[in-house]
Amino acid sequence: MVLLWLITLIWAFSFSLIGVYLHGQVDDYIAVASRMALAFLIFLPFFQKVSFKQALVMMATGAIEIAGTYLFLYHSYQYLTVSELLLFTIFTPLYVSLFADLFAKRKPYQLWLPALLAVAGAAVIRWTELSEQYWLGFAYIQAANACFAFGQVWYRHQTQSNPLPHRARFFWFFAGALLVSGAMMLAKADWTLLPDTASEITVLLWLGIVTSGLGYLAWSYGSTKVNAQQLAVMNNMLIPAGIAVNVLFWGGLVSDWPRLIAGCLCMLLALWVSKKSARE
Known part of the structure; x- marks a missing residue:
């Protein structure tokens, strides 16, 4: 669990x-292909050499x-x-619970209470008035x-x-990710928008090496x-972490502290419920 908290804090900057x-x-x-490379x-x-199927x-x-997520x-x-x-x-916790149930051949509603509590907590924190044109963006982020x-x-x-060490698996993981993102870059990239400033290159290096490489591992x-x-x-703990990063490092303001506290308490309750009802 400590690793998940640490990576949540790192990803909060992304x-x-x-x-x-x-x-x-x-x-x-x-940007995506650069991170994958x-x-x-x-x-x-x-x-490490493995079978073709592996x-x-x-x-x-x-x-x-x-x-897929990054694109x-x-x-x-x-x-x-x-x-x-x-x-x-x-909504990410709902997808995690759904896929976990499908892989375990359980009925999809059995383990959804913690996920629903996490969604409720995040909604309390982050519900804002939506812009007029958001449906396509909504579809993109749900696909991610x-x-x-x-x-x-x-x-x-x-x-x-799979007996392979995690670091050996990630050679193949990022090989697949680079293959897809590289193909998309060659087919659709606007080559006039290359990273050409020190800040852009530094951010890409951070996102590629730390956030993507070490973070995903x-x-x-x-x-x-x-x-x-x-x-x-834990997939929804990124939201309060992201708010904290925005406030502390980018001068962001929290307009409603009671909502923030209530949402965090709801997600902590979800974490407690998930630990108490663990079946795996």
Whole structure:
């Protein structure tokens, strides 16, 4: 659980970094492919030969969880404000619970209470008046949520039969993610929007090496050490963490502290319920 908290804090910076330094200044496809390439280089020394089937499964996991999530997420910035984007991530725990139930062959409603409590808590914190044109952005962020949730649960499922060390698996994960994001970059990128300032390059290096590479490795490893309910709830802890980062480092203001406190208490209750009712 400690790893999940640590990565939540690291990821809390990502939304603002992308919105402030990259959105509208660096092409989305170039930004995503750059992150995948940097992360792939980290795990290149840990290459281990595996069967074609194993390689394909791990590459598919990376393509969905990592490339899919980022491609949809970056595009959502074109249609949503940061507040709306954070709001719509509150549904991720529901996807985690759904996919966990499907993989475990349970009825989908059995373990949803912690996820619903987490969604309620995040909604209390982040519900804002929506802009007129948000449906396409909503669809993009839900696709990102579903990709991220599916990849997390699929990774947990693979640990039951895959003896490879996590760092060796991530060579194949980021190979799949780089293959997909690189192909999309070559097909659709606007090459006039390359990273050409020190701040843009620094942010991409941070996002690629730390947030994507080391962050996903630590999160995926941490996800195998908790039950499905706890993992679902931790997916929404990013929202209060993101608010804290915005207030402390970007001078953001919290207009309604009682709502923030009430939402955090609701999500802490969800975490307690998930631990108490653990079945895995």
